[in-house]
Amino acid sequence: MPRVVALNVGEEHGRFLLKVSLDTSSPDYQSFAYRIIVLDETRRYSTVIPNSEEREFLPDPSADESNLFLRAQNAVKKTQEESYLYSQPFLATAGHAPSAPAPTTIRFVQFGNKKTKPWYSAPYPEEYSCSRILYICEFCLKYMKSEYTLCRHMMKCSWRHPPGNEIYRDGKISLFEVDGQQQSVYCQNLCLLAKMFLHSKMLYYDVEPFLFYVMTTYEDCKYHFVGYFSKEKRSASNYNVSCILTLPTYQRKGYGAFLIEFSYLLTQVEQKTGSPEKPLSDLGLVSYRSYWKMRVARCLLQANGPLSIEEISKRTSMDPNDIISALEALSILQRNPRTNEYELHIRQDELQAVCNKWDRKHQQRVHPNLLRWTPYIGEAKINDLLQHESTLVPAVKNCNLNEASTEEESREKLNSNTYSS
Numbered sequence: 001m002p003r004v005v006a007l008n009v010g011e012e013h014g015r016f017l018l019k020v021s022l023d024t025s026s027p028d029y030q031s032f033a034y035r036i037i038v039l040d041e042t043r044r045y046s047t048v049i050p051n052s053e054e055r056e057f058l059p060d061p062s063a064d065e066s067n068l069f070l071r072a073q074n075a076v077k078k079t080q081e082e083s084y085l086y087s088q089p090f091l092a093t094a095g096h097a098p099s100a101p102a103p104t105t106i107r108f109v110q111f112g113n114k115k116t117k118p119w120y121s122a123p124y125p126e127e128y129s130c131s132r133i134l135y136i137c138e139f140c141l142k143y144m145k146s147e148y149t150l151c152r153h154m155m156k157c158s159w160r161h162p163p164g165n166e167i168y169r170d171g172k173i174s175l176f177e178v179d180g181q182q183q184s185v186y187c188q189n190l191c192l193l194a195k196m197f198l199h200s201k202m203l204y205y206d207v208e209p210f211l212f213y214v215m216t217t218y219e220d221c222k223y224h225f226v227g228y229f230s231k232e233k234r235s236a237s238n239y240n241v242s243c244i245l246t247l248p249t250y251q252r253k254g255y256g257a258f259l260i261e262f263s264y265l266l267t268q269v270e271q272k273t274g275s276p277e278k279p280l281s282d283l284g285l286v287s288y289r290s291y292w293k294m295r296v297a298r299c300l301l302q303a304n305g306p307l308s309i310e311e312i313s314k315r316t317s318m319d320p321n322d323i324i325s326a327l328e329a330l331s332i333l334q335r336n337p338r339t340n341e342y343e344l345h346i347r348q349d350e351l352q353a354v355c356n357k358w359d360r361k362h363q364q365r366v367h368p369n370l371l372r373w374t375p376y377i378g379e380a381k382i383n384d385l386l387q388h389e390s391t392l393v394p395a396v397k398n399c400n401l402n403e404a405s406t407e408e409e410s411r412e413k414l415n416s417n418t419y420s421s
């Protein structure tokens with residue numbers, strides 16, 4: 001009888017399975033290099049992978065294997081109960097996230113044609129958390145348990161880009177703005193995906209107050225997902241990024257820096273200053289520190305007169321605290337030990353070196369003239385503006401008053417008049 005050397009349990013297509021790798025040194029199995037046997041609830045071997053025609057060579061399971069199966073089945077049932085608890089949305093959004101990561105058996109994520117190992121567990125529904133490989137459609141972000149389901153889905157899925165407005169395009173790079181309120185399922189799926197690469201992420205289901213900026217690369221007539229950042233529609237704390245992610249397969253290619261630069265461009269258009277939501281992850285911190293250093297160095301190099309931190313903040317849209325941290329990182333801000341006062345020690349060649357290094361590493365830059373975007377103002381504000389506009393344009397107002405019976409109709413008419421002219 002071959003010796004069991006490894007096992008893995010899970011549920012597939014409603015069947016409870018035990019996958020066992022066998023020691024192939026047994027004489028009966030000499031011709032087999034490696035195999036996985038799937039034992040089902042009836043405790044009979046039901047499938048042999050990879051060559052199902054070799055099934056006839058397999059003996060019935062031994063008592064040991066059957067016991068192993070029962071023990072594993074109980075263990076998995078317990079894990080499923082726990083993972084169900086952690087997957088409850090109210091726990092995740094009410095700030096009661098578990099201190100330990102939720103139990104999961106997901107070892108790989110198949111995203112498009114790329115397979116990645118997740119870094120952390122995400123609260124996918126229990127039947128998905130128990131899959132060894134989670135299959136995700138790279139366009140609509142629907143998650144599935146088997147490759148077969150994904151193949152069937154890909155034949156039907158007509159999405160070829162994120163469900164929002166394309167607000168930036170530069171060659172193959174595009175950015176789409178997706179509203180969490182209008183595309184809640186897509187955005188929830190995006191948050192679950194992000195959770196697999198972020199330890200501290202808390203938002204999974206309450207996506208309505210956020211806008212999502214999704215970055216894609218265009219290839220084979222499709223927009224392939226690269227990364228994204230989310231942003232509160234109205235942030236009381238002046239955060240301009242809530243969560244940022246580059247898919248691991250695209251990391252360390254400059255896309256993260258591009259997304260950061262893009263987020264500051266939006267803040268600049270809004271005529272505000274902003275900062276990323278805290279706490280930052282380790283990777284978030286390295287990426288932001290590197291960007292802040294370059295941005296402040298460039299601002300100082302371009303200055304042709306005295307500059308205050310407030311003025312740097314205005315020019316860069318950065319929060320003053322982040323500017324101070326960048327000045328310290330550039331060793332510009334120093335405390336005079338004699339006077340105990342802070343002084344700026346600027347060396348142009350060092351600042352230039354910082355900028356040159358950044359330019360060499362980050363070929364893909366954000367070009368503000370390619371942005372097609374107006375800041376989010378919300379439906380209530382649009383209604384206010386429309387009302388205000390109707391008092392400013394008497395001709396349109398008269399036309400509406402004559403023809404429209406309700407306020408809503410008159411707004412619709414005003415809209416169609418404004419756009420058709």
Ligand SMILES: CC(=O)SCCNC(=O)CCNC(=O)[C@H](O)C(C)(C)COP(=O)(O)OP(=O)(O)OC[C@H]1O[C@@H](n2cnc3c(N)ncnc32)[C@H](O)[C@@H]1OP(=O)(O)O
Nearest residue numbers: 243244245246251252253254256257276281283284287290
């Ligand atoms: C507000 C928040 O959301 S904080 C959470 C941030 N997000 C995460 O932690 C999710 C997982 N991580 C990620 O998605 C990515 O690592 C990101 C988004 C943080 C960075 O994306 P990337 O595409 O890798 O960024 P990019 O290639 O532009 O590199 C940015 C800088 O970080 C550095 N960096 C990126 N990854 C690493 C790494 N693994 N080790 C060391 N440095 C790294 C780069 O060297 C670069 O520094 P440089 O400008 O001095 O060369």
